[in-house]
Amino acid sequence: MPISHPSFGTLADDRIIIFDTTLRDGEQSPGFSMNLEEKLRMAEALAELGIDVMEAGFPIASPGDFESVRAIAQKFSKDGPVVTGLARTSAADILRAAEAIAPAARKRIHTFVSTSPLHMRVKLRMEPDAVLAMVTESVTLARNHTDDVEWSAEDGSRTEDDFMCRCVEAAIKAGATTINIPDTVGYALPEDMYRIFAMLRERVPGADGVVFSTHNHNDLGLAVANTLAAIRAGARQVECTINGIGERAGNASLEEVAMAVRTRADAIRQRTGIVTENILKTSKLLAAITSFDVQPNKAIVGRNAFAHESGIHQDGMLKDAGTYEIMTPESVGWAKTSLVLGKHSGRAAFRDKLKTLGYELGDNALNDAFRRFKDLADRKKTVFDEDVTALVDDEVVRGHDRIRLTGLSVSTGLGMIPTATIGLDVDGVHKTGTATGDGAVDATFAALRQVFPHEVELQLYAVQSVTGGTDAQARVTVRLAEDGKHVDGQGADTDTIVASARAYVHALNKLMAKRERTAPPDLALRAG
Template identity: 40%
Template sequence: MSRKIWVFDTTLRDGEQVPGAKLNLNEKLEVAQQLKKLNVDIIEAGFSASSAGDFNAVKEIAEKVGNTDDIFITALARAVKADIDAVYHSVKYAQNPLIHIVLGTSDVHVEKKFRKSKSEILNIGVDAVKYAKTLLPNVQYSTEDASRADFEYLWATIEAVVKAGATIINVPDTCGYAEPEEFGELISKINDRLKNVNDHVLLSVHCHNDLGMATANTLAAIKSGADKVECTINGIGERAGNASLEEVVMSLNTRSDAYHAYTNINTKEIMNTSRIISNLMGLEVQVNKAITGENAFAHSSGIHQDGLLKSREAYEIINPIEVGLEDMELVLTARSGRHAVKNALQKLSFDSLTDTHFEGIFEAFLELADAKKEVYNHDLYVIVENYFAKHDNLNQNMTHYSDHFFELIDLQVISNTHFPSASVKVKKGDELLEGSSGGSGPIDALYSTIAEISELDLTLIEYNISSVSRGKEALGKVKIQVEYRGEKYMAKATDTDIMKASAFAFINAINSIIVDHFLQNSNRAHFTTNNG
């Protein structure tokens, strides 16, 4: 029988402990609202006693996000009265408030961190739970570094705090030390004993990724009886991070035959949540990361593309739509085969090409693909046009596609504290267009200028920059998301000049919009950027 697994998200507490990931109040509220949309069961909103700012953020989240009975709001407290008071006074505004207490249980923590005896630490924990229970009915107790603790002492602690009133017992693999078989056995032993003491108490796990096994350990714990999992979006967190929420959830969904468990997570909000958090925290997701990485559903190998086009089951175990993407992405590169290129052309309505036509177009595609990393849809339009023009077979009713696409010719960007500005020269067909404008910064000035030249009313939603190589000739990669008439478009580009990469990415987005309108407009020859 399938059982529900509670999802406790600690992105705003453990995740925010990543150096440089600090969020302001409005950003924390935005993340919390999105986590609610994702349908997590519990949000750990912060560490209330750490600062006035954190206290106020937890309080705001409790009031504005925890104002319905479908979600719990909590914050972390050490096993001291002042911390517990801070959590209580910040979360009490939620409809379902929860106090979360943490205290070490391993010999390393007890003897070297706290420098007290085991009995003293146990009594401190019990007293903390008893005090918290006078404030709120729901109290979680985390046995920090449980995976390295003496089992009988760990169990004695759990038994004592449950009898003191703890409603959730959390077993952390704080240093990512455990391995799946070992951690699963630990959870199984605790679960057997815990259910005999109080079968209403939830058994939870919190796994770190120091050895790359956080998700595996979390899933092993679920198989062994864990009721609740603590995770973060994109697996962010202290050191190597935490168990990744999206990996755990999609593993349960995809392999329900193995885990016989489910969550209430709205999986279609996974990608949106990932992007919001990545953007606000400035923490880029590694491209090959499971589920939320840029390449997680992208295929460039000709063999894979051919297999996917014949049967998606050949190389796809998760439908991208399930996690909030439009569909799988077949990236056209020099490694792509005929099947993938023909499929891309058919999607652009070039579905009546003869074999001779296609072979000529494919040859031109390979030439372009060898010259650049990736071939885009607007490139395919131009390849088709050039092929027919070269062979004197250009149908008079056929659109001159190149007349509508933009190409960067030159740019100059000035960055200063008084008036950042940009001058840009682009080509549209045979027409040379120029413009200049200022902005709040160099990128804003650059994008304002290009948008003005294109006469498209675009909104930049996301801008990410990263390095993809080293040395003096290092390539910078820019990835952006823009919105046009309610539709969102992703684009990217690389160059040794970051400003050029930024401009290329923005122009790629504009050309994607134009492609979209080609496909929507049956009379393509009359498409103009003035009237859309």
């Protein structure tokens, strides 16, 4: 039956609410933190994708988290997504979340508490009746600040049925409009999730008047399967992230859930409001911001998702694409054919290619990107889509620019001592330095440290080819660590040493931004 919801009005029987937590649970994964500018850019892309609810952050976690949630809350009108702030059951958490989301045209407080025997005994050190009282108190307080309140049972998949029913009933009576049952540790099987939701909808008084939500982690690779099982058992909200990022092995992947619902409409009678054609560009934006590419065989957005090498498959595709593709590449934003770019290509063709790849650049950014494209085209016979993506991500997408690489010269060879001279603009001041090292890359990094002194640990240095051939662009990933903080930087260039310097500078900029963030308070209690 239709449900009346404060944020969505009368919710149609077949409508699934997409709750995106990329900016909260996704950002909690090591190395995936974003600054304010990046969060705002990502929030805008998520809204264009058509998500319904945006969990913008954990406001009490740090001043930076509070500021980002508040900035996102100010960004969208009533036509935009519901902006949500996460809160534990303490009054301080809930009041901080309420303050952060206050400017939002449509807002929600999401509060949670652990309900499994293990979590209550070890983490909370509380008896079940005390936890039950916290459910009522926290939801009641949250309802004093917004009509839209979500309550979550952390570690819900390992919670005893009777206690779960008592908690859900208490949350509904206190005014919760959405009830979320997370598989916080990725323990459940699809049949477990189906049983839990079916049981709650049957046993709990008032269950027919609230939206049930599912939030699944991927520790056993079952997050999407468990999400679909929950939908079939009556869950009306799906909590997920772009590219499946999140704690440990990640969350249910938004793109996989959305396309499973769309592709298997014969078996799943629900629909989402996702603009699926925007999926790929949203995925690529997140990968650029976080410096984490998706694996090649990742469903929907991996570069091999619509690639066919087997002769049998190629033969079938030539006869009828439906033989080996259950959805079209265009339906998720892939271009079926590629416009080949080269040194004779003009600005119009380049702008069109950027638009096809999901980039909308202002005039200044377009000029910078076009200049770099022309430089690249002079060095490569053919510029592929991957090349364009790499150069735009490397220079335009990122907003970290306190340190900029302006020049690099390296001399090395058999019997020679590798020597590098580097030029940097640091906060607008041009500086140069020269150093030697154990190889060209080591010398480059030593020169960089001479120009901009710092003490960090280089934990990862990885090189991959963006495209094939001897003139391929190299994409380098560098991971730096400082006082427990980890950041990844990426750089691309046809010269591997230049790409290495770009990656190191990018990582340094991210580390500097991270230094400015105040250390968060105790976050021992985290949702989902």
